[in-house]
Amino acid sequence: MIRTVETTPYSDQKPGTSGLRKKVPVFQQANYAENFIQSVFDALAGFSGQTLVIGGDGRYYNREVIQKAVAMAAANGFGKVIVGQGGILSTPAASNIIRKYKAFGGLILSASHNPGGPNEDFGIKYNIGNGGPAPEKITDAIFARSKTISSYRIADIGEVDLDQIGTFEAGGMTVEVVDPVKDYAELMESLFDFDAIRALFRRGFRMAFDAMHAVTGPYAKEILENRLGAPAGTARKCVPLPDFGGHHPDPNLVHAKHLYDEMMGADAPDFGAASDGDGDRNLIIGRGIFVTPSDSLAVLAANAHLAPGYKGGLKGIARSMPTSAAADRVAEKLGIGMYETPTGWKFFGNLLDAGMATICGEESAGTGSDHVREKDGLWAVLLWLNILAVRKESAKEIVTKHWQTFGRNYYSRHDYEEVDSDAANRLVSQLRERLPSLPGTEVAGLRIENADDFSYRDPVDGSVSKNQGIRVMFEGGSRVVIRLSGTGTAGATLRLYVERYEGSRLDLDTQEALADLVRAADEIAGIRRHTGRDKPSVIT
Structure with a gap:
């Protein structure tokens, strides 16, 4: 009835x-x-x-x-x-x-x-x-x-x-x-060299995967331990729980700090990873090195050809606008298209369907390819394992060599969570009004070259998406981006993205390298004045 x-x-x-x-x-x-x-x-x-x-x-x-x-x-x-x-x-x-x-x-x-x-x-x-x-x-x-x-x-x-x-x-x-799990596991087996990864584990390679009592637990258990032969216990917190065990299932350096601390310890595993509540995000930590999502996208794109599913090369790379430009340098060297889209995986769909991009990524720990139309946390982990198995180098060695080849984009995101919505909207509105007057001015010792509110025209269907994030670009290639997140449920989340490119100085502390840009962002946007916050809720 x-x-x-x-x-x-x-x-x-x-x-x-x-x-x-x-x-x-x-x-x-x-x-x-x-x-x-x-x-x-x-x-x-x-x-x-x-x-x-x-x-x-x-x-x-x-x-x-x-x-x-x-x-x-x-x-x-x-x-x-x-x-x-x-x-x-x-x-x-x-x-x-x-x-x-x-x-x-x-x-x-x-x-x-x-x-x-x-x-x-x-x-x-x-x-x-x-x-x-x-x-x-x-x-x-x-x-x-x-x-x-x-x-x-x-x-x-x-x-x-x-x-x-x-x-x-x-x-x-x-x-x-x-x-x-079945159909997904079969898809992963068609993309990656499972024999090479099995051999990696047989050589004594140690890995820690934290499923955070979220959805990827059964997937990680089946693929990593049952199909790839990783030792029992490689996949942790594998039973999905309605409250995620009372923890926040966000694989970042705040909510997965225990994994970071373990990977920085004296007896660290060779490789650490985690995924989030619904399995579309990833955290990558090598022994002694946290790999930012932006760097991870670039490294995966530069090495994807080592996996069977991508041996023919990439058609293009796409990234969300707030994501660092590290992947742009890879696309330039490979001679393939590079697409900058608004935040939101839906903006990659047309590019993937049209065969214009193969690998996509967002700074918020989302990476994926044309195998599905969502970001895919476990896919990113498996591609990393495939690369580690073929190159027979540590994650730290692979990332360091990548920086030596392409330079390094120092990058960080500062989140101000549950900010009063009216205050956050007022900050953005007033900053938008100031944009035309910013180019040519100097703030915190940095000269502003350009400033805009990012607008995107889809190259496939011609649709236009406006007001996708405020960008302030400085001479020398540094930039800050300010936008309101659309993923929270209480108040507003104000995100500040900070980026500086260095071609030769590759071993700076990230936050120290970005300190002047953070000061400039506060002076330009009045973050403390509008939000009443002395510091962000989360820094990643």
Whole structure:
């Protein structure tokens, strides 16, 4: 039986760069999740009888919303739903399943790297048929519909058994519960030289992978230990928990400090890595060296040909605007295209689909390639392992040699979290007004060469995205970028990105190398004055 349920709109269902994210109690409001899911379906067309993929990162409220989504998919005319066993699917694994089985699209239930629990974060994101996040024209349509919705459709199918792999009928629709790891593991085996990586572990190579009690635990256990022969215990915290064990599942130097400390210790493993809540981010730490996401993108692009899946070379490299220009130098040497996009993985989709880019990356620990249409944390770790196995050098040696070849982009991100939204918007607004007067002036001993609010014209479809981040460029190639993040759920997150290029001085302390730029950014934007903060919440 299909029911039509009357509802009233919520005014706050505008998707951000990665879908709709709110606190769990917000999603638990009457009809809140149902309204958004119905708004997604109402913004789409042509899916009657088609397949929808559903899965999430296992966070609190994941199973409950999956039950709603399956019942609503049946009522709205989908012919089949593919759902991960236990409601589990990493974001890149969901993208792969959408692509492999030619699904119409998918609902990914996650708030990525944000904390989980009864009073923490939850999210819903719609991915289109290429496996990637919905573009702005679709998210805009979803938001528009959410403001006028008056009813939603749901089938009375009872509770779906998410724990039993198999296929069954529900409400006239086929439901297939699948092993969440199998298809993804097979994809990884097609891209990388598993024999070379197995040999690496047989030589006594030691690795520490922290799954942070998040979604990549089962994937890491199966691939690293079962298929690649890494010793038991290489993959840690492998059981996904609704509250991620009470920890913040963000693989950065604050929330994974224990791994950093271990990798800097006297008896450190050879290689350390971690992934986040939904498996799309990565942290790379070699023995004695933290590899910034920007440097990791550049190193992976320069060495990707060592993996079987990329031996033919790269078609191009794409990076988000705030990401350092380290990868630009690799693209220049390889003679391939380099694309600078706004923040948000959805902006890479057209480039990948058009065959213009092969590897993409964001400074926020996201790296991936054309194998799926999402960033992919475990993919990045496996490519690093492939490179280490072939080059037979340490991560520190590989990065040092990369700097000697290309120079070094000293780079850091300063996050001011849960800032008063009005204060953050006022800072950005006033800075925008000052942009035309900044070029030619001097701040903190640095001369400003140019300043703008980044605008992007998609080279494939010609669409334009404006106001994507304020850039202040200084003579000599240094720059600072200021933007508001779209991934938080409380207040505003102000991000400051700071970058300096050095061709020969390769062993400076990063924060010391950037200190004058940080002072300049505060003087230009009035960060302390507007936010009341003496220092950032997180520095990465």
